[in-house]
Amino acid sequence: MKAKKPNWLITSLLIVGSLLILFPLYLTITISLKTPQELADSLWALPKEWRFENYLEAIEITNFFNAFQNSFLITIVVVIFTILTNSMVAYAIARNLHKKFYKFLFYYFVSAMFVPFPIIMLPIVKQTSSWGLDNIVGLMLLYIVYGLAFNIFVYVGYIKSIPKELEEAAIVDGASTWKVFWKVIFPLLTPMNATVGILTCLWAWNDFMLPLVILSDSDMATLPLVQYMFQGQFSTDYNLAFASYLMALAPMILVYIFAQKWIISGVTKGAIK
Missing domain, CATH: 1.10.3720.10 (MetI-like)
Incomplete structure (x- = not known):
């Protein structure tokens, strides 16, 4: 049986859709682990200092x-x-x-x-x-x-x-x-x-x-x-x-x-x- 050719249009749409879902999740996670100063310096970069204390403070405040x-x-x-x-x-x-x-x-x-x-x-x-x-x-x-x-x-x-x-x-x-x-x-x-x-x-x-x-x-x-x-x-x-x-x-x-x-x-x- 002949192998089916990949449908590049559907594959491209799936990749774009996945990125649209994963990118906001990436931002949410990285921002939640940054300091306010790091967030002001760069929105997209990974945090230099992983502040898990943010979660403890959020739990207490809310x-x-x-x-x-x-x-x-x-x-x-x-x-x-x-x-x-x-x-x-x-x-x-x-x-x-x-x-x-x-x-x-x-x-x-x-x-x-x-x-x-x-x-x-x-x-x-x-x-x-x-x-x-x-x-x-x-x-x-x-x-x-x-x-x-x-x-x-x-x-x-x-x-x-x-x-x-x-x-x-x-x-x-x-x-x-x-x-x-x-x-x-x-x-x-x-x-x-x-x-x-x-x-x-x-x-x-x-x-x-x-x-x-x-x-x-x-x-x-x-x-x-x-x-x-x-x-x-x-x-x-x-x-x-x-x-x-x-x-x-x-x-x-x-x-x-x-x-x-x-x-x-x-x-x-x-x-x-």
């Missing part, structure tokens, strides 16, 4: 571990409840799409993906405040609800590809609808559960706007919000700022590196099947 705890708690709870609740709603819709009411529900949920958040931001802030939900619990509930639109879209597409004969066999054996879902359908949703869980994890951890407008107590601040609150303090010391940014980004970078195959394959399966 109360990093408190914000990390808040972000971790919110992310874990949101991921678990999103998978459990959104999959059940999607299953009920997917198996009843032949009915007008459920078809309306499907398009109603999916249409929410096209509603920009700034349009509903003010009503949400006023409502959560009046209900006493301007806290971490309210933030978790909003994440779970706001994830419904996209999650139902991918879940329904995947569930429709699961043969109904599996459910019919379980019902013949005496299983209830509830048991059919948890014993038959939910285990088969593992690839899609992984995809939804990873995407929800990335969103809840990195989101800035929703915590900014919902949370009223600085002790409840998440990592992205802490970076914003201390922006003025970092205006003359970007070394500490970049050290703090890198620590906040590091957990999700690791999650994405190890889980990107489930993200890509899961979204493709949910959209096509």
